[in-house]
Amino acid sequence: MYEEADNEKIPRMPVLGEKAPDFQAVTTHGPLNLSDLEGSWVILFSHPADFTPVCTTEFIAFSEIYDDLRALNTNLIGLSIDSVHSHLAWVRNVREKMGVEIKFPIIADLDMKVAGLYGMVHPGQSTTAAVRAVFFIDPLGILRGMLYYPLSNGRNMQEILRLLKAFQTSDEHHVATPANWQPGDKVIIPAPSNQEEMEKRLSEGYDCKEFYLCFKDI
CATH class of the missing domain: 3.30.1020.10 (Antioxidant, Horf6; Chain A, domain2)
Structure with a gap:
């Protein structure tokens, strides 16, 4: 998960323009292989923890743009360093208390395997929780964009949509x-x-x- 630099541990980071690291994972929708999604765009995002306030607002906001993403041939996948049981309980809680259905899968990453592949854990923020990272992966499986936010601040969904549309516009034209x-x-x-x-x-x-x-x- 980490590389040594000047006697300090820093997260290993993926590289734009290269193949996105493949993985197999357990999710709230069952097993998932990233490579199986080639042919469509993928937005993979991490959040620090289930049952937390900022993350809850983000999952509601991601749910609001879910249909827009699907219309753009894009699969949305969430992740945190929590168990699948925690994810399932939180999804149910959000549906019952907030009236919002979480339609996309959430990766259970207790062993931090996917978080390690994508440099999601930044020790300056936390050694046990992922920062708010967003990865844009194109239909060929190439990593096209990355956004990182700290634990304290939620993401702007319109910027995520705008950037996805910008990538698709650049490719098409x-x-x-x-x-x-x-x-x-x-x-x-x-x-x-x-x-x-x-x-x-x-x-x-x-x-x-x-x-x-x-x-x-x-």
Whole structure:
């Protein structure tokens, strides 16, 4: 789970652009193999613990965007270092007390195996609980994005949706997205790779601020 650096233990971190670490796990929906989900996007997220206040608000919020994620060909998977029995009791409690159905599986990671593969445990926060991490895995099983939040602060679901849509837009149209991009906004044309492309770029009808910064509608 950890690598030694300057006599300190730091979490081993996954790497963007490489294959997401595969795993087998027990979940509230039964056994799960990450590799079985190739062909669809996956959002894997961790939370510190069941029956805690911030985590409860997050699970309600994730449930609110669940249908949106499914419409974007995306599987949502939760995780914490708790037992499957704890997860099941918490899911039932949220349904009975908050009126919210948790439709996605939650990994029981008591041995911290998955947490170790994904660098979810940060000793500066806790040695026994996962931080609030989010991993975006594409249909080829490649890790495309990572977000980390501390134990104290909940995540913004609209940013998670926005980033997923940005990845999918980039893949479909071979473009990049600018700061603060929202679906429907202009996108960025990749920068020219040689002088000929640079000279041609300004005459191609794009909204160019300079040869290296050109926008277009999609």
